Amino acid sequence: MSNVHEFTHYYGDAPVDYQLPPNLLLVWDAPNLDMGLGAILGGRPTAAYRPRFDAIGRWLVHRAIELSETSGEHIEPEATVFTNVQAGGADVMRPWVEALRNVGFAVFAKPKTEHDSDVDPDMIAHIKRRHGEGVLRGVIVASADGQNFRETLMELVAEGIPATVIGFHEHASWAVAHEDITFIDLEEIPGVFREPLPRISLDSLPEEGAWLQPFRPLSALLAHR
Numbered sequence: 140m141s142n143v144h145e146f147t148h149y150y151g152d153a154p155v156d157y158q159l160p161p162n163l164l165l166v167w168d169a170p171n172l173d174m175g176l177g178a179i180l181g182g183r184p185t186a187a188y189r190p191r192f193d194a195i196g197r198w199l200v201h202r203a204i205e206l207s208e209t210s211g212e213h214i215e216p217e218a219t220v221f222t223n224v225q226a227g228g229a230d231v232m233r234p235w236v237e238a239l240r241n242v243g244f245a246v247f248a249k250p251k252t253e254h255d256s257d258v259d260p261d262m263i264a265h266i267k268r269r270h271g272e273g274v275l276r277g278v279i280v281a282s283a284d285g286q287n288f289r290e291t292l293m294e295l296v297a298e299g300i301p302a303t304v305i306g307f308h309e310h311a312s313w314a315v316a317h318e319d320i321t322f323i324d325l326e327e328i329p330g331v332f333r334e335p336l337p338r339i340s341l342d343s344l345p346e347e348g349a350w351l352q353p354f355r356p357l358s359a360l361l362a363h364r
Contacts, residue, residue, distance in 0.1 A: 160274065162215045163215070167218070167219065167281040168221055168262060169222035170257065172306070175309075179336055180336070180337065190325065190332065192239055192242050192244060194329060199218055206276060206301075218245065220239055222246065222247070267291070277303070278301075278302050280303070282305075283310045284311045285314050302320050304320055305325055339351065
């Protein structure tokens with residue numbers, strides 16, 4: 140039985156047939172990870188604290204190789220980044236998006252037109268699309284807390300599809316403690332950050348004390364009135 144699945148997509152009036160191999164899918168929630176990283180740093184990340192996507196890409200390739208060896212079938216890595224583009228922000232983001240694509244990441248970009256125009260539903264839809272196509276052999280969600288993907292990941296785990304959350308242990312306690320989901324702190328991936336993150340927790344407070352920044356602005360409360 141072939142491990143390759145055939146699909147037909149339509150571009151204009153012409154159908155285009157292509158084949159997708161079994162894959163290990165990484166979906167990267169850029170807005171949420173930026174928020175979580177900013178909370179750890181206490182401000183906007185500088186270049187030293189921006190994740191290196193070439194390191195993430197190499198890590199994903201090795202994970203796909205390991206999964207291939209375990210399963211006995213060839214599994215391809217698929218790396219995707221989901222992001223919002225603020226009004227007037229295209230020129231600022233263009234070099235970053237092009238750099239991602241040059242590394243080998245696909246990018247889904249969505250205009251940030253409203254408070255609730257997040258990319259979470261698009262990430263979940265992409266995971267379910269690959270699952271529906273029958274090619275999903277593992278899924279990795281990169282999100283500071285991963286809460287919005289919990290139900291989807293649990294459904295996949297129940298079907299025997301391994302699920303991993305990449306995030307920050309300060310924010311993703313549910314995933315850290317979960318028996319069926321693998322949690323990996325982003326800083327644990329080799330080479331992702333040029334400098335160690337200045338992480339502060341209640342277990343390792345300096346004698347002079349430390350500020351613990353909010354995870355979200357107070358204005359976010361207005362969306363839940």
